[in-house]
Amino acid sequence: MKKQIEAWPGLGVLSRYDRATEAWILIALHDDTLGAPAGGTRLRIYPTPEDGLRDAMRLAEGMTHKWAALDFPFGGGKAVLALSRELSQPERESLLRRYGRTLGWLGRAFSTGEDLGTSPADMLVVAQHTDTVHGVDRERGVARDPGPFTARGVLAAIRATVQRRFGEPDLSKRSFLVQGVGRVGGPLAGLLAEAGARVIVSDVEEASLRDATRRFECETVLPEAVYDTPCDVYVPCATGGTLSRETVPRLRCAAVAGSANNQLDRPEDGVLLHERGILYAPDYIANAGGALAFGSIHLGVTDETELERRVDGLGDSLRELFEEAARAGEPPEVAAGRRVQRVLERGPAR
Ligand code: PHE
DSSP: OHHHHHHOOSSEEEEEEETTTTEEEEEEEEEOSSSSEEOOEEEEEOSSHHHHHHHHHHHHHHHHHHHHHHTOSOEEEEEEEEESSOOOHHHHHHHHHHHHHHHHHHGGGOBBOBOTTOOHHHHHHHTTSOSOBTTEETTTTEEOOSHHHHHHHHHHHHHHHHHHHHSSOOGGGOEEEEEOOSTTHHHHHHHHHHTTOEEEEEOSOHHHHHHHHHHSOOEEOOGGGGGGSOOSEEEEOSSSOOBSTTTTTTOOOSEEOOSOSSOBSSHHHHHHHHHTTOEEOOHHHHTTHHHHHHHHHHTTOOOHHHHHHHHHTHHHHHHHHHHHHHHHTSOHHHHHHHHHHHHHHHOOOO
């Protein structure tokens, strides 16, 4: 891990080995130009702690981009609870408790919320030991789920993408392959079905898949068939790096827009998509709904309609971005990156 940390351009990494569960608590702090680092907490099994660290670093960098694109006063950071094995429920809770205490000592240095593998119930456990968990009302003992906000934002992004790619916004004429029907992909697939779209879903978890097929009308494909299945829009809503030199040549879609973080395996894979004429909605714009809603709540917005209006606005940001990219003849993520650099160079808005 020493080599990884030395090579990383971020601010630093806080690590703690949790002996009782044989898990690593890894908090990657990437950038604090706009404010103190904030980002979700991911919990999953990794082959090695180094894989967990690599994920934490990439995700933290993604949060720097996300907050800057939103022009919110937060920096980029992410926590990964890297498990080496399956945990029992009491073990898991005890790990979350110790993670919460760790955040408690860190104070304002890092604030967090849900990410892949963690739930609002988990965040309530963490929040017993720190007041730096977003979306939690500690007095009433309730935690909100950012998933539906993220799903709503991705839906707005999908509408903008479909309009741009097909020249009309009607979702009912289109097919969508949703990879991962968890806390974001699940509600999103439901919204797409509701809009009359043809929905194909895939998941590595049997239970999530069963739940989706019970709740709305959809077809299913096996995880290994995702990249070869024809569809109009590929909607990645699971782990990152699924757009790679191996998968992009196989894709049989016209556009990509989803909630997964770090969808591009390497920057060059965005160019590969562009060359194939596949329109890509940059991940940290399309999936910013949860961060946008929770960040807004943190900044004092309480009105639900206003929160929804802001999340829906991601569609307009994306429309502008697509236009800017088309004018410059470049892939959308390059235009997005320029916007991020502009904001970071300017510094905090107030
Ligand atoms: N995990 C969310 C994301 O990747 C970020 C998030 C931040 C969620 C803060 C809730 C609170 O965008």
